[in-house]
Amino acid sequence: MLNDTNAEKIRSLNDSFRRNLVFGGTVLLTPGVTSLEIDRQADLLEAVRKFDNFTPDNDPHGEHDFGAIDLGSDRFFFKVDYYDQTGSMGSPDPADPTVTQRVMTIMRADEY
Structure with missing residues (x-):
């Protein structure tokens, strides 16, 4: 189990990445997301950037690494x-950005 200091570092890195979606990692969109109209994709990405509804149920480790978003009648x-750094296995230390690649996948809930 990670200590609180590591969880704080991971949370900060994840929040920064999620908020800018450019620096700090790679964003992958599933076919269910890429098939949406471009304006709807933009709305979804903006909702991900602004997401702050982290609770003990969806964020038990305090890392801000998962979220569920309702956009209209669809859930993502x-x-x-x-x-x-090679992308071939898990990071040895997610709190250390020099040894970690972050990959955020955004998907429709029905693709899970």
Whole structure:
């Protein structure tokens, strides 16, 4: 289990990445998201950027690495995963950005 200091570092890195969606990692959109009209995709990305409804149920480790968003009648998820610099295995330390690649997947809930 990670200590509180590591969780704080991970949370800060995840929040920064989620809010800018450019620096700090890679964003993957599933086919269910890329098939949406471009304006709806933009609305979804903006909702991900602004998401702040983290609770003990959806964020038990305090890392801000998962969220569920309702956009109209559709539900979407985002999930941040941590890989090593080669992208071939999990990061040895998600709190250290020098050894971690963040990958955020944004998907329709029905694709999960």
